[in-house]
Amino acid sequence: MTDQVELSPEDIIARSPSESFQDLLKRETVDVPEALLESTDSYLGSEDLSAERYTSREFFDLEVEKVWRKTWQVACRENRLRKAGDYFVYDIVNDSILLTRTESGELKGFHNSCLHRGRVLKKGAGNSDKLRCPYHGWSWDLDGEFMGAPCQWDFPHVKKENAKLPEVQVATWGGWVFINMDEDAPSLEEYMEVLPEHMNQWKHEQRFVALHVEKVIACNWKVAFEAFIESYHALATHPQLMPFQGIDNSQYDVWGDHVSRTISAYGVANPSHADQFTEQQSLDAMMELIGVEDRPQLAPGQTAREMYAAMNLPVANEQAGEDFSGRATMSELMDSTLYSLFPNFAPWAGHGTVITYRHRPNGDDVDSCIMEIFLLTRFPEGAESPEDAPTFRLGIDQPFSEAAGVMGAGFANVFNQDGANLPQVQKGLKASKKGAVTLGNYQEVRIRHFHQTLDKYLSAE
Structure with missing residues (x-):
């Protein structure tokens, strides 16, 4: 375990000194949904977590009895x-x-x-x-x-x-x-707490699965799940995102026992890298990731965030069969707004095509899991839902790039970078002399929230 130090209130509530996500919302020209205006600013402690939570057979077996057989x-x-x-x-x-x-x-x-x-x-x-x-x-x-x-x-x-x-x-x-x-x-x-109140406006029921990728990863299911409930890792793992995604000032929220959220803004350079990119370079980097070859040029005074939202608007309109002009925020048209429901369900919010993640154990193996990526696309109200896409399955030794044909090379590369980390995390946890992991007070508060809820289930009679 690391030595614990006395923290001042300023240390505990420390945030990126740059513009916050809530500051970005003040630039919106339409009404902002109440769900996006919430910011919990939660501090849940600074204690280390034991590495055995990810490697122990006894801990895994207890999860089976107390979590998988007790939760929605x-x-x-x-x-x-x-x-x-x-x-x-x-x-x-x-x-x-x-x-x-x-x-x-x-x-x-x-x-x-x-x-x-x-x-x-x-x-x-x-x-x-x-x-x-x-x-x-x-x-x-x-x-x-x-x-x-x-x-x-x-x-x-x-x-x-x-x-x-x-x-x-x-x-x-x-x-x-x-x-x-x-x-x-x-x-x-009752179990879903605030999630329906927040999410129902984005109509997940009015969507079909446009893409479903399933991959076996050589790590404990929690190692994989936790990689997608914090954006902090993107600074080192996904450098290609720095021109257009605000990682340093991502907003993290927790509610009750079961629900948490990360919001990372798109169309803005990461604050630590902001002086390295122009607005046009930010936009170009986004276009490269999503595979758009004809790069749009910004008008004088136009921001990359404004342009990207304008590009996404007609696509969202066509998918939903309704016009979001004058009522959809830029955030709802582009940002990574990722909720999670304990223990392993993680849906994105927004009006366009959104991602949902699910992570679960691979059979009864402590050291491997199944990660799933769903892309959910809206269809017009009253129309019959299109058929869901077939599942594209990847084995433990197959990188996400083998699914590039169905998910796009840019996104496949992002998941490849995550996929390269996760087995090495599992290996390192087993090799750890420290025997513990140390979490950030804010950027990894969702992980701490997850483990505190996990402990409540494991200790229940």
Whole structure:
């Protein structure tokens, strides 16, 4: 552990001395949503965290019992369960949950295990008029009611009333299907705290998956998740972002136990690098990242932030089938506004195409995880949702650049840089003589908030 020093109030609340995100909002020419105007300025302590939280089998097993089997977590998009008979299997560590759309249109979730000899009933996703075990043919209807078995005469002790498939809680928000294996857990609405109030205006339910990349990474799931709830690492890891992304003065917020947020402004040079780039160079760097070859030129007095927002506006209008002119802030059209819901769901906010991350253990392996990147694109209200894009899967030794054809070379390179760090973090945690990690009071406050919530679950009876 590092030696702890006495902190003054000024040390505790230290922020980048440059213009804050809230200062940028004062330049907006339209009404700013109340959600963006909130700034929590939270200090949650300065204590180190033990490295064993990321490397210990005992700690991992406790997470399985106290977190994965007790929390609300995203299983899939509702688009995967559109019509009666659609099913989808969500696996988390050694648990497997079978989701179905019933004949009445209800969503149901069952433990994916035959009550006869335990075989999983379904794999992947598909459509079926019943849930039939391929091993011996025991069958249930889409509501989980027992339909019967071959040679039923040999099972006089198995009655319909005692052979119903065990259920899990299922709920939806923003087009996502959530499950919770704890029968006594609070409702999803209660669990989500301020998130719906903040996010509903950006209509995640009115979106389809334009891109889905899934990659196995050689690190504990928390190591990967934490890399995407702080922007501090971008200073060293993503130097190509410095011309157009305000990293030093990213805003970090936490609410309750389950919700936190980072907002990093686009279209402004990072404050530590501001003297190195003109407004035109900031814009050019953004265009390079997103693959725009014809570089627009700024008008006299126009900022890169104003130009980028103007470029994004017609795209957002077309996707949503409505006109955001005069009512969408520049922030909603471009900034990285990344929320998270404990334990592993991280949706972006905004009017255009937005990213959502999900990180979870890779089976029961302490040292590897599955990282998923979803791009969610709006479609007009009243229109039928387009089909979701197929999943592009990358193995543990495949870099994100192998998905460059579907996600773009610029973005693939950013994720490659993260992907290069994360296995080395896991290796370093195991090799650490210090045996602990030290967090920034502000820029890494979301990580501390996450671990404080994690401890509440791990210590619960």
